[in-house]
Amino acid sequence: MKVCKDVVVTLAYQVKNEDGQMVDESTKDAPLQYLHGHNNLIVGLEAALEGREQGETFDVTVAPEEAYGDYHDAMVQRVPADVFQGVDEIVVGMRFLADTDQGPIPVEVTEVDGDEVVVDGNHMLAGQTLTFSVEVMEMRQATEDEVAHGHIHQEGGSCGSNNDEGCCGDGSCSS
CATH class of the missing domain: 3.10.50.40 (Chitinase A; domain 3)
Structure with missing residues (x-):
């Protein structure tokens, strides 16, 4: 094979x-x-x-x-620190999901400068x-x-199954 x-x-x-x-x-x-x-x-x-x-x-x-594509400077943005609601301390290296017009994208904090935070939406590679x-x-x-x-299933389960094994575990994925 x-x-x-x-x-x-x-x-x-x-x-x-x-x-x-x-x-x-x-x-x-x-x-x-x-x-x-x-x-x-x-x-x-x-x-x-x-x-x-x-x-x-x-x-x-x-x-x-x-x-993972080219690095795009436009994916680096300076945002107000108060957009990170519920986070007591923002530190470099933290990762978040940012809500955008194109849906959520993962971002990493690369700089904290007083009331502003620099986030990078590029993949780390x-x-x-x-x-x-x-x-x-x-x-x-x-x-x-x-x-x-379009993806593998672990032994004993598949998406949407009611057992506790497989790709979805609790059967919560939708394909």
Whole structure:
């Protein structure tokens, strides 16, 4: 079997930025499992996995436009501190969901300056070229439910089920 659309792939990986710093990993003890071909990974990594076989290891460098996108200065904004209702102390590094005209987006506090706070809505890896070291550990054909929902289901459950296992746990997701 090769990695292709509608195959569930289990992989271990490490991601390094341009400076060689590890910025993320999924170990063999806690591997990533995803449904291939359903936009569950960044574009560049999913493309590099296409056609790979179980047990294969490889490195791939992914440009920003195929990873988390370019860094956009317009995504950095200075806002009044009082918009953070219910937060006693705002500190650099805090993350929030900001309500926007396009829906909620995650932002990170990058500066606190008196009554103003600078937030950055860029992904923390935006604008960075990333190098992945990947091992394809396992593969299996996806179930009909997984393909229909576009993501994997853990053993014993599926979205909308009444049991306590699976992708939704309490059955609260809607697909």
